Amino acid sequence: MTSREARTLVIAVILFGLAALLPLSGNGYFISIGVTIAMYVVLSTSWALFSGPTHYISLATAAFYGLGTMIVATGIETVPYVVLLVISAIAGAVMAALVGLATLRLSGVYFVIFTLGLAEMIRQLVSWLQNNLGGSRGLYVLTDLTEDHIYWELLALAGFVFLIGWWIGRSRLGFAMRIIGNDETVAAHCGINTARSKILLFMVSGMVAALVGALLAPRWTYIEPNIAFSPLLSFEVVIMALLGGTKRLWGPLVGVIPFTILLELIEANYPSQTILVLGIAFLLIVYLVPQGVVGRLEQSFAKFRKGGT
Amino acid sequence: MDILITGILLGGTYALIAMGLNLQYGVARIMNLANGEMLVAGAFAAFWTYTAGQVSPILSILFVAPLAFAANWIIYRIILMPLIKRAKNQGQLEVDSILATFGMGFAFVGIMVATFGADYFSYDYLGDGILIIGNTFALSRIVAFAAAVVICGLLYLWLFWSRPGTAVRAVAVNPQAAGLVGINVRRVSALAFALGGSLTAVGGGLISTFLTLDASIGVLFTMKALIIVIMGGVGDVRGVIVAALILGLAETAVATLIDPGLTLAAAYLIFILVLLFRPQGLFGKPTS
Amino acid sequence: MKRRTALKLAAASLVAGSLAIGTAQAGDTVKIGAVAPKTGPLAGGSTVTHWPNIHLWVHEVNARGGLKLKDGRKKIELIEYDDQTNPGVHIKAAQRLATQDKVDFIVAPYGTGFNLASAPIYAKHGYPQIAVSAISDKIPELTKRYPGIFFTLGSTTSFASAVSDILTKMRADGKMGSKIAMVNVADAFGIELAETARPIFKKAGFEIVYDKSYPLGTQDLSPIMKGAKASKPDAFVAWSYPPDTFGLTKQAITQNLDVKAFYTAVATCFPAYGKVFGKSIEGNLGAGGVDPTTPAMKAYRKAHMEVTGKPADGWASANTYVSLQVLEQAIEGVGSVDRKAVTQYIKDNTFKTIMGDIDFVDQVSHRFWTVGQWQGGEFYGVASKGMPNAKPVILKKGWK
Numbered sequence: 001m002t003s004r005e006a007r008t009l010v011i012a013v014i015l016f017g018l019a020a021l022l023p024l025s026g027n028g029y030f031i032s033i034g035v036t037i038a039m040y041v042v043l044s045t046s047w048a049l050f051s052g053p054t055h056y057i058s059l060a061t062a063a064f065y066g067l068g069t070m071i072v073a074t075g076i077e078t079v080p081y082v083v084l085l086v087i088s089a090i091a092g093a094v095m096a097a098l099v100g101l102a103t104l105r106l107s108g109v110y111f112v113i114f115t116l117g118l119a120e121m122i123r124q125l126v127s128w129l130q131n132n133l134g135g136s137r138g139l140y141v142l143t144d145l146t147e148d149h150i151y152w153e154l155l156a157l158a159g160f161v162f163l164i165g166w167w168i169g170r171s172r173l174g175f176a177m178r179i180i181g182n183d184e185t186v187a188a189h190c191g192i193n194t195a196r197s198k199i200l201l202f203m204v205s206g207m208v209a210a211l212v213g214a215l216l217a218p219r220w221t222y223i224e225p226n227i228a229f230s231p232l233l234s235f236e237v238v239i240m241a242l243l244g245g246t247k248r249l250w251g252p253l254v255g256v257i258p259f260t261i262l263l264e265l266i267e268a269n270y271p272s273q274t275i276l277v278l279g280i281a282f283l284l285i286v287y288l289v290p291q292g293v294v295g296r297l298e299q300s301f302a303k304f305r306k307g308g309t
Numbered sequence: 310m311d312i313l314i315t316g317i318l319l320g321g322t323y324a325l326i327a328m329g330l331n332l333q334y335g336v337a338r339i340m341n342l343a344n345g346e347m348l349v350a351g352a353f354a355a356f357w358t359y360t361a362g363q364v365s366p367i368l369s370i371l372f373v374a375p376l377a378f379a380a381n382w383i384i385y386r387i388i389l390m391p392l393i394k395r396a397k398n399q400g401q402l403e404v405d406s407i408l409a410t411f412g413m414g415f416a417f418v419g420i421m422v423a424t425f426g427a428d429y430f431s432y433d434y435l436g437d438g439i440l441i442i443g444n445t446f447a448l449s450r451i452v453a454f455a456a457a458v459v460i461c462g463l464l465y466l467w468l469f470w471s472r473p474g475t476a477v478r479a480v481a482v483n484p485q486a487a488g489l490v491g492i493n494v495r496r497v498s499a500l501a502f503a504l505g506g507s508l509t510a511v512g513g514g515l516i517s518t519f520l521t522l523d524a525s526i527g528v529l530f531t532m533k534a535l536i537i538v539i540m541g542g543v544g545d546v547r548g549v550i551v552a553a554l555i556l557g558l559a560e561t562a563v564a565t566l567i568d569p570g571l572t573l574a575a576a577y578l579i580f581i582l583v584l585l586f587r588p589q590g591l592f593g594k595p596t597s
Numbered sequence: 598m599k600r601r602t603a604l605k606l607a608a609a610s611l612v613a614g615s616l617a618i619g620t621a622q623a624g625d626t627v628k629i630g631a632v633a634p635k636t637g638p639l640a641g642g643s644t645v646t647h648w649p650n651i652h653l654w655v656h657e658v659n660a661r662g663g664l665k666l667k668d669g670r671k672k673i674e675l676i677e678y679d680d681q682t683n684p685g686v687h688i689k690a691a692q693r694l695a696t697q698d699k700v701d702f703i704v705a706p707y708g709t710g711f712n713l714a715s716a717p718i719y720a721k722h723g724y725p726q727i728a729v730s731a732i733s734d735k736i737p738e739l740t741k742r743y744p745g746i747f748f749t750l751g752s753t754t755s756f757a758s759a760v761s762d763i764l765t766k767m768r769a770d771g772k773m774g775s776k777i778a779m780v781n782v783a784d785a786f787g788i789e790l791a792e793t794a795r796p797i798f799k800k801a802g803f804e805i806v807y808d809k810s811y812p813l814g815t816q817d818l819s820p821i822m823k824g825a826k827a828s829k830p831d832a833f834v835a836w837s838y839p840p841d842t843f844g845l846t847k848q849a850i851t852q853n854l855d856v857k858a859f860y861t862a863v864a865t866c867f868p869a870y871g872k873v874f875g876k877s878i879e880g881n882l883g884a885g886g887v888d889p890t891t892p893a894m895k896a897y898r899k900a901h902m903e904v905t906g907k908p909a910d911g912w913a914s915a916n917t918y919v920s921l922q923v924l925e926q927a928i929e930g931v932g933s934v935d936r937k938a939v940t941q942y943i944k945d946n947t948f949k950t951i952m953g954d955i956d957f958v959d960q961v962s963h964r965f966w967t968v969g970q971w972q973g974g975e976f977y978g979v980a981s982k983g984m985p986n987a988k989p990v991i992l993k994k995g996w997k
Binding site (some may be wrong): 311312315316319322364385418419421426427428429430431432433436437438444445447519520521522523524526529560561563565568569570572573574 | 608634635636637638640641643645682703780783809810811812814815816817819820821823824838839843844847848850851852853864867873874
C-alpha cells in the first residue's frame with residue numbers, strides 16, 4: 001500500500017468514525033437526514049461500481065431495492081431479521097446475475113429503458129403475487145428497530161461498499177473494467193472476459209441495493225408494493241451519482257450530500273411549491289455542473305495546482 | 310374477436326402517447342422525460358374547454374396543437390439548445406437531456422398543480438357504448454382510435470412523401486450525414502421536437518375523454534411511451550405503431566384470458582423479450 | 598465567467614439557506630404542523646379530503662381569536678409541508694416539524710402508510726395522532742405500540758363487513774341475488790380489503806363469481822368489466838382508488854352492467870364523481886357517507902365551500918374536520934399545549950363535533966359512516982357504526 005493510499009484510508013476511517021457519532025446527538029431530524037444520505041450514498045456508490053466503468057446506465061435499482069423490502073416484509077413475522085437480510089442479499093445477487101446475462105447484447109439507451117421495463121415488470125409481478133398469495137402478510141413490518149439502528153447498519157454497509165470498490169479498483173477486475181469502459185472491442189481482444197466482468201459487477205450492485213431495501217423496510221412500517229418499487233428511486237440514484245461523477249469511488253458521495261441538503265432546503269422552505277422549485281433547481285444543476293461536482297472539483301484543484309489561470 | 314377490437318383500440322391509445330416521444334427522441338435526440346407532463350397538459354386543456362365552454366375536446370385539438378407546437382419549439386430553443394451546443398458527443402447529450410427533462414417534468418407538475426390544483430379531473434364525453442359485432446365499446450375510445458389513425462396516417466405520409474418529412478427521416482437515420490447533404494439539422498430537430506410535443510398534447514386531449522387524470526400522473530405515461538418507443542425501434546413511425554398495437558393486444562388478451570392483475574407485467578415481459586431477441590427494437594437499425 | 602459567478606452565488610445561497618433551517622419563532626401562537634401529499638399519486642385524494650379541512654379549521658379557530666388557553670387566547674400558526682407521496686420525504690418532514698420547527702401538535706397524515714411510517718416519530722415526541730385515513734386490522738397491536746395514536750375510521754374488517762351487511766340487507770328484502778363480482782386495485786389498500794372481504798362474503802352466504810385484481814394505473818378496465826359482466830353477478834364490488842373508481846363507473850355505463858348493487862370504494866364520495874356522472878350513478882354505493890340533514894353538517898358544508906372554495910366530500914372530509922375539533926377541544930380542555938395532558942384528555946373525554954358526540958375506547962372511535970349511496974344527487978350514509986339517521990338503501994336500477 002502506498003503512503004497516499006494509507007493516508008486516504010486513515011482519512012476514510014476518521015470520517016466514518018465521525019459519521020457514526022451522529023445518532024448520539026439525539027436530534028431525530030438530523031438522524032433522518034443522515035439515514036437518507038447514507039441510503040443514497042450506498043445506492044449510488046454501488047450503482048457507480050457498475051455503471052461508472054461500463055457507462056451503462058441502469059434504472060433497475062428500484063427493482064433490487066423493492067425486492068429486499070418485500071422479502072423482509074413477507075418474512076418478518078416468521079423468520080429472524082438477520083436471516084432475511086442474508087436472503088435479500090442472495091436474492092439481489094441472483095436476480096442481478098439473471099438480468100446481467102439477459103442484457104449482454106444491449107447497449108446505450110436500449111439498456112437504460114430495458115432496465116426500466118424490467119423494474120416495472122418486477123413491480124407488477126410482486127404486486128400480483130402479494131395480492132394472490134400474500135394478502136396482508138408482507139404489508140406490515142412492526143419492529144423495534146429505530147432510525148439509529150438503521151443509520152449504523154447503512155453506515156456499515158457503506159463502509160463495505162467502499163472497501164469493495166477500493167479492492168476492485170486495485171484488482172484485475174477493476175483493470176478489466178477500465179479497459180472495457182474505454183473500448184470494449186479492445187478489451188475482448190486482450191482476452192478479457194467482458195461478459196463475466198460486467199455480470200460480476202452488476203451482481204455486486206444488485207446485492208447491495210437489495211440489502212438497502214431490506215435494511216430500510218422497518219422504517220416504513222407499512223409496505224405498499226407500488227411505493228417500495230417506485231421508479232423515482234432509480235432516477236434519483238442515477239442523478240446523484242452522475243452529479244457527483246462516477247470516475248472516482250467517492251464521486252457519488254460528493255454528489256449525494258449536497259443534493260440531499262438541497263432537496264431538504266427546498267422542501268423546508270417552499271412547502272407549497274416544492275416540486276416546482278425542485279424542477280428548477282434540477283435544471284440549474286444540469287446547466288451549471290456539466291462534469292459532475294467531482295469533475296468540477298478536480299478541475300479547480302488542477303487549476304489551483306497549476307497556479308490558477 | 311372482442312379481444313381483437315379492444316386490443317386494437319388500446320393500441321391506438323398507446324400509439325397516441327408514444328408517437329410524440331418517438332419524434333423527439335428519434336430525430337431531435339432528446340430523451341424527453343417530461344413527455345407525460347405535456348400529455349397531461351393537453352388533457353387539461355381539453356377538460357377545460359369541455360367543462361367551461363362545452364366545446365368538444367375533439368375541436369380543442371385545433372388550438373391545442375399549434376399552442377403545444379409553439380410551446381415545445383420555445384422549450385427546445387431556450388432550454389435544450391444550450392445542452393446540445395455544449396454536448397461533445399451523443400452520449401453526453403443523452404445524459405444531459407435525461408437530467409434536464411427530468412427537472413423540466415417536475416417544474417411542469419409544479420406549474421400545473423399551482424394552476425389547476427392537484428385534484429383528479431374527469432368528464433364524460435361520448436361514454437355510451439357502441440355495439441360492434443356483438444360487443445360493446447366506448448364511443449370515446451373509438452373516436453380516439455380513429456383520430457390516432459388519421460394522425461399517424463398523416464404523419465406517415467408527411468414523413469415519406471414531403472421534403473421536410475424526408476429531411477426529418479434523414480436526421481433520424483444519421484445526423485452527421487444529413488448535415489453533409491445540406492440539411493439544417495438544428496432546424497429540423499427543433500421542428501421534430503415541436504411536432505412531437507404537439508402530437509403528445511393532442512393525444513392527451515383525446516385520451517382525457519375516457520381516462521381520469523391528475524397533475525401528477527404524467528410519469529406513468531412517460532414510462533409507457535418510453536417502453537413503446539424503444540420496443541418499436543427508435544425513430545421509425547411504423548415501429549411505434551406496431552409496438553403499440555402489440556402491447557394493446559397483449560394486455561387485453563392477458564386481462565381477458567389469464568388475469569387482469571398481470572396485464573402490465575405481461576406488457577413489460579413482451580418488451581423484454583423483444584429486446585432480448587432484437588436488441589435494436591422491432592424496426593430499429595442493427596447496431597454494431 | 599458567467600458560470601463561475603453563478604456557481605458562487607448558488608454556493609452562497611446554499612450556506613445562507615442552511616442557516617435558515619430551524620429558525621424558531623417566539624411563542625405567542627400555537628404551532629401546528631401538517632405533512633401530506635400536495636403532489637404525487639395520493640395528492641388527488643388529499644387535495645379533496647385532507648388539506649381543505651385543515652385550512653378551514655385553522656381559519657375558523659383564528660377567526661374566533663384563537664385557541665383558548667389558560668394564559669389567554671393564542672392563534673394557530675400552521676406549518677405545512679408537501680410529502681410528495683413519498684414516505685422518505687414524509688418522515689424527514691415530520692422530524693423537521695418535531696425538532697426544528699418545534700411544533701406543539703401535528704395533524705395526523707393522510708393515508709394508512711404515512712400514518713404508520715410516522716407513528717414512531719409522534720410517539721417519541723408525545724404528539725397525539727388522531728388518524729383519519731388509516732384503516733388497518735392491526736389496530737390493537739398499533740394502539741399498544743403507540744399510546745398516542747387514535748383511530749377514527751375503524752378496521753379493515755369493519756370496512757369490509759359493512760359492505761357485506763348492506764348487501765345482505767338488500768338481498769334479504771328479496772330483491773337481489775347472491776352473486777358478487779369483486780375486483781380490487783393491486784395496491785396495499787385493495788389487497789388488504791379483498792383478502793378480508795372474501796371470507797366475510799362467504800360467511801354471509803354470497804358467492805364470489807368473479808375475483809380479480811388489476812394493477813395501479815391500468816388504462817383500460819373494459820376487459821375487467823366485461824369479465825365481471827359475463828359472470829352474471831347480482832352485485833359488483835370494487836376495492837378501488839379514485840382513477841379506477843371513475844374508470845370502472847365509466848365502463849359500467851358503457852357496458853350497461855345490470856346489477857342491483859354497484860360499489861366502488863374510494864372517491865365515490867367526491868363531489869366530482871357526482872358532477873361527472875350526474876343521474877347515471879343514482880344508487881351507486883361507495884365508502885363513507887354523510888347525514889347532510891343535521892344543522893351541524895349543513896353549517897360545516899357551507900363554511901367549507903365559503904372558506905376553501907371547494908365542496909366537502911361525502912366521507913372523510915367530515916372525519917378530518919372532526920379530528921381537528923377533537924384536538925381543539927382537548928387543547929382548550931387542558932388549557933395548555935402540554936401534549937401528554939392533551940393525549941390523556943382525548944382518551945378520557947367525550948367531544949361535541951359536527952358528527953355528534955365522539956369518544957375513544959382504547960384509542961378507537963366507534964362512530965363513523967361506512968357505506969354511502971348516491972340518491973337524488975346527494976351522497977347519503979346508508980350504513981354506519983354508531984351514527985344515527987342512516988337512509989334506507991335503494992337498489993340500482995340501470996345507468997340511465
